[in-house]
Amino acid sequence: MELEFNKETVIYQKKVCDVTVTHEQTQEAIVPDALPDVFEILSTYSNVCLRGKDTESGRVVVTGVAETSVLFSTEGGGRVRSMAVNVPFTVSADCAEITNESAVIADVTVLSAETKLINPRKVLVKLNLCAGLKCYNDAQICVMCGADGEGIEALARTSKAETVKSVTEKTFIISDEYGISGSKAPVGNILACTSRLYAEDVKVIGTKLIISGRVGSSVIYLSDSGEEIECADFSTMFSQVVELPDQSDDCGSQIFLMLTGAYYNVAAIGGAKGISAEIHVVAQVETTCETDITYVADIFGTTRAVECELCCVELSERAEMTEVSEMLRGSIALGSAADRILRSDYSASVVSVVRTENGIEANIRAAASVLYISQGVEVGSARGNIEGSVVLPVSNDDGLCVTCKTGDEIYVTPAGNELEICVPIVLGISKNEKRTIECVVNASVSEDERDLSDRPSVILYKTQESDDMWSIAKRFGTSRLSIAEANSLDAADTLTKGTLLLIPKMR
16 A cells, blocks of 8 residues: 655756866968058957857757957057957767756856967967856756654654756846046057956845946057057946846855957047947856755554655755965066066966875966067067966865956066066865765555554663664654653653663554
């Protein structure tokens, strides 16, 4: 005879894919007829713009374009010019559980960008991309949380589980106008622009998630005379509301901001030339919730035999994020001494996490790129890698996840024919803790009653170290309530070794 259970169902988003893919993308480009021959490549700047996220059975494919500006000098010390090269890219990952309906979060960044000169009329752009790809499926956990039936004793336990409640996104546009400081030359032609997105504060109120952040813009331009090259940095704050499908008072979230387009133009602002910006953004949101799951861990019958089927269920616990700030230091060699730094950029990534004698260390690599003025008027560029390691405040690397965040600033100091570089980084450290619970998923009750006639009405029992009320009741085929009432105890009381208990016969 099948036993009737009370059931509890937890609906959530199951993360079926969570991978980081590195990808190299190259693109040859012909110099437009309107531009002169390329003499020397100075620097390469790129904005990654997301175009599509598609899934099919067993596979996720993310497409986009890296909108790239290549700065170069012309022969004979001519002015600095730039050419635009759009580099399309496709990154993918395979996972058997991905379906056509899987939700996707994509976070694609440029690790490094460089351009090689093939001939004066052709260049080769090479980008190293890093793509974090996460896929989610609709899922549910169905557990037996109680059992009804005469003479049935069920052990119910409660465990906390961290589940992804929703995966959603919102697209929006940030528009602003920037005036040029009086200390800089007036703007003429824009040569290159980059945008960085930051989610700085996140709040959940009911079904609304409020993101406060900013976009940092850096613009390299020629003065209106065409003789000077300048760099100007701007910042625009933004706030967006994302509607969540469910209300939660204990909701965590991760925000992944990606460009879908970035447009900068020279504009008249207050009677002078400035820069207008229109930044297209998609905010991808993963919300998580800590849920109490009640389940039947064991079951037995006091008057009839019960056979049960057990199942193991894996639960995730809420991972506490720890941040460690570090400064990487190094130097980059120059062909000639730098008089003035125009612009400096960097990207940083975690190369590896290893066990050492000092503990768990993360090896970090930062790619730095610097544009500078030498000998008063010449524009030069330098690039190089700055490497270092950080000891992490953890005892082991099981389930460890380490991410690297960067800010706007990189500290560059000219020192003769070198540049001394200081790169600030922030490591986000979390551990994916998982536990397995064993719960009853099915049970059947014998139709034949046990013969209890030879059992005494009361047994005197001395408790052992590992005893609790449940184990004693199951051993003697009685209920916890009967034992508690016979001994003036509470059924949930903790027992002490050596306690004498009266164990009544179940009637």
